[in-house]
Amino acid sequence: MTDQTQGQAQEMSDSRFHMWRAIFAMAHADSVVTNEERAFMYKILTEEPLSAIQRAQLERDISAPQSIPDMFAKITDPDDRSQFFYFARMLVWTDGDFGAQEQKILLELNKAHVKMTDMDSFTGDMAFELDEEDKMNILFDHTAVEEGAQGGLLGAFYRRFRKK
Structure with missing residues (x-):
């Protein structure tokens, strides 16, 4: 202007x-x-x-x-x-x-x-990664691991973080 x-x-x-x-x-x-x-x-x-x-x-x-x-x-x-x-x-x-x-x-x-x-x-500055607490919740929530290990978003996150 x-x-x-x-x-x-x-x-x-x-x-x-x-x-x-x-x-x-x-x-x-x-x-x-x-x-x-x-x-x-x-x-x-x-x-x-x-x-x-x-x-x-x-x-x-x-x-x-x-x-x-x-x-x-x-x-x-x-x-x-x-x-x-x-x-x-x-x-x-x-x-x-x-x-x-x-x-x-x-x-x-x-x-x-x-x-x-x-x-x-x-x-912009949107965060597309999980913070450490979310990572730990996914890794240690056995229900999420068992249900998500086969597919879906949680399964993808589980497989991604398990390889690290």
Whole structure:
């Protein structure tokens, strides 16, 4: 985000701006922009911290359909991509009809979202190994050993730690 003088809102990031452009493009997915969808989009124009240039572009996007995949591809922040799906569903349900074309587009974009997600950064510092206490519980819990030795998760852990 760009810093502005004290007391003024910060300008929206480019990623978030393209999230809104992709959402506005979704309104055109079924080739009909309903009054409810327009009301949703105009509400965004009043509530989000848009620059004058961003606001003008989104106003044009209300009446001029954009490429949904192209706009979605410009959403660089994983949180913005995730929020796209939340807001896009809100938009397409405003008219009470989640059409087949809208469903197909959201499914394809969801696949793209998964491909674009860096799973290493997504999982962060998650620990995928057992701590020492869990290892000992698995090794010395005879019930778990007997039941798990043949298969399943406990069996895999048992075999893994038995080899050490």
